[in-house]
Amino acid sequence: MVDAGALFVYTRGMTTGTKATRKAKKGETIFKAPAKVNLSLKVQGKREDGYHDVDILMAGLDLEDELVFHNSRTTTLVCDTPGMPTDESNLVMKAAREFEKAYGRLSKQHITLIKNIPHGAGLGGGSADAAVTLKACNELLGTNYTDEELHAMATALGSDVPFFLNPVISRCTGRGEIVTPVPELAGWSSPIVLLKPQFAVSTPSAYKLLHGAHRIKGVNYNAQVVDDIKLVNELERAVFTKFPVLGFTKMWMLGQPGVRAALMSGSGSTLFALTETMEQAHAVAEAAKAEIDPTLWSYCGYVNPQGKQ
Numbered sequence: 001m002v003d004a005g006a007l008f009v010y011t012r013g014m015t016t017g018t019k020a021t022r023k024a025k026k027g028e029t030i031f032k033a034p035a036k037v038n039l040s041l042k043v044q045g046k047r048e049d050g051y052h053d054v055d056i057l058m059a060g061l062d063l064e065d066e067l068v069f070h071n072s073r074t075t076t077l078v079c080d081t082p083g084m085p086t087d088e089s090n091l092v093m094k095a096a097r098e099f100e101k102a103y104g105r106l107s108k109q110h111i112t113l114i115k116n117i118p119h120g121a122g123l124g125g126g127s128a129d130a131a132v133t134l135k136a137c138n139e140l141l142g143t144n145y146t147d148e149e150l151h152a153m154a155t156a157l158g159s160d161v162p163f164f165l166n167p168v169i170s171r172c173t174g175r176g177e178i179v180t181p182v183p184e185l186a187g188w189s190s191p192i193v194l195l196k197p198q199f200a201v202s203t204p205s206a207y208k209l210l211h212g213a214h215r216i217k218g219v220n221y222n223a224q225v226v227d228d229i230k231l232v233n234e235l236e237r238a239v240f241t242k243f244p245v246l247g248f249t250k251m252w253m254l255g256q257p258g259v260r261a262a263l264m265s266g267s268g269s270t271l272f273a274l275t276e277t278m279e280q281a282h283a284v285a286e287a288a289k290a291e292i293d294p295t296l297w298s299y300c301g302y303v304n305p306q307g308k309q
Contacts, residue, residue, distance in 0.1 A: 038058055039169075077092050077093050107141060147165070162179050169304050191278045201239055
């Protein structure tokens with residue numbers, strides 16, 4: 001059930017993250033849309049347009065949605081997740097319409113969205129799906145729009161969407177749409193474990209609570225350093241004020257063997273921990289379900305998977 005005015009949205013998610021395994025059938029083309037985490041998120045003030053200026057260090061994950069494209073008489077969307085809207089409110093459909101606006105005609109694609117990235121998690125699933133829809137239409141229809149033209153379409157769809165056109169570790173500024181790759185981190189990667197409870201967090205509501213939030217005793221909001229990367233999230237105070245369980249879970253993660261840093265991603269509700277080994281990441285996920293909440297959604301993989309190749 002979704003309440004647009006509330007801070008959270010209850011969801012029925014999987015308890016364990018999985019990678020999509022769909023194989024293309026005749027006439028289909030499959031595109032993958034990776035999730036992201038914010039290694040750093042700093043809020044620099046409110047803008048005249050109602051958004052906030054931000055300074056974000058964003059990195060892709062090997063957790064991916066899949067979008068299956070097939071030529072059709074019109075533009076349609078179906079999704080494998082019950083309850084996921086497939087009408088014009090879905091960012092995939094918004095992206096298709098934005099592309100069609102530039103193209104001057106219908107893209108005529110039947111799109112099947114296979115969701116592995118949970119909704120309302122701070123992992124950018126909807127934005128990733130939108131960006132990949134733009135790239136897929138550009139490729140399949142042979143329109144050869146430039147990176148700059150695709151970026152303009154992406155910016156019209158949302159602040160996070162431009163990052164996913166090329167999801168390498170990048171600094172995202174402005175309201176998030178100004179994307180600058182960080183080449184010195186291109187070869188960096190780390191095992192990561194993601195934990196998400198059975199509720200989601202509304203990004204606009206999190207920002208609204210930012211200035212009235214307070215610190216929860218016993219929760220560390222200070223920057224953490226891993227391999228010279230400074231990890232901090234200035235939305236944690238606002239979200240943890242509303243959902244103290246997230247702050248306490250973060251501190252629990254920091255106390256687990258092999259955890260190098262733990263942080264909330266974006267506006268939550270996902271928390272992540274960087275670990276020394278993949279075995280330690282799996283151990284954290286298993287312990288969290290045993291000690292905190294057996295219904296937690298979890299995923300173990302790599303942040304910036306290109307860096308470990």
